[in-house]
Amino acid sequence: MSGFRFVTGPVAPEDYQAHLTDLSCGGFVSFEGWVRDHNEGREVLRLEYEAYESLGIKEGERIIAEARERFAIEHASCVHAVGQLELGQRAVWVGVSSHHRDAAFQACRYIIDEVKQRVPIWKKEHYRDGDSGWVNCEACASAGKHTPPSRVAGAG
Amino acid sequence: MKTIRIEYFAVLREHTGRGNESFSTGAQNVDELFAELNERYSFPAVGQLKVAVNDEFGDWQTRLTDGDSVVFIPPVAGG
Structure with missing residues (x-):
């Protein structure tokens, strides 16, 4: 069983890994993204994730389908957290099972890289100094600027 | 005139x-809608927006019809 989903709060892989079990599979690879205590030189206390879930699930499912087409895998799942997470908690989990290990390693890497670039999820960092900011948001590092955002054609 | 449902996420x-x-x-179209909303809200410079x-x-340039829903997507940061 394959798929992409969101959960509120930290991801618990044991809830999902069993679905990837298959007696024809000799390899299983997983990736976990954890909440880290620093980013770009600042001390991070906790994170907040927000997602545009209806589009996010569609895009996540597309990424899983692409991985299944490109690599000789049997099953793949990705689960991403939304809401508040504390240091050390799992923000994202990817699991892939396949007959042979090479395909599982490659597919797992493909899925996490594409999810980070394409799925509409945003991360707000709360810092030790009391400040907070949305990651990858230009203006969030310099509040008060009011020049309009630049526009690009949509992906997909 | 048409009514568009707009959803905002994260920094927006x-x-x-x-x-x-x-x-x-x-x-x-979406571009004209964004210009109108920007008049009202003076959106911050978040980086390159995408749209759904x-x-x-x-x-x-996606054309809008009455009842459409639109989301402006700031740079993402999953994982």
Whole structure:
């Protein structure tokens, strides 16, 4: 069983890994993204994730389908957290099972890289100094600027 | 005039102070709609925005019809 989903709060892989079990599979690879205590030189206390879930699930499912087409895998799942997470908690989990290990390693890497670039999820960092900011948001590092955002054609 | 449902996420949600709104507009496409909203909200420079219309990625020239839903997507940061 394959798929992409969101959960509120930290991801618990044991809830999902069993679905990837298959007696024809000799390899299983997983990736976990954890909440880290620093980013770009600042001390991070906790994170907040927000997602545009209806589009996010569609895009996540597309990424899983692409991985299944490109690599000789049997099953793949990705689960991403939304809401508040504390240091050390799992923000994202990817699991892939396949007959042979090479395909599982490659597919797992493909899925996490594409999810980070394409799925509409945003991360707000709360810092030790009391400040907070949305990651990858230009203006969030310099509040008060009011020049309009630049526009690009949509992906997909 | 048409009514467009707009949903805001992350930095745009915080900036507008709302998660969504119904917006009456004469805008023919997404680009014109964005210009009208920007007049009202003076959006911050978040970086390159993408856009979704009716829960699928669109582009700035996507034509709007009454009842469409639109989301402006700031740079993402999953993982």
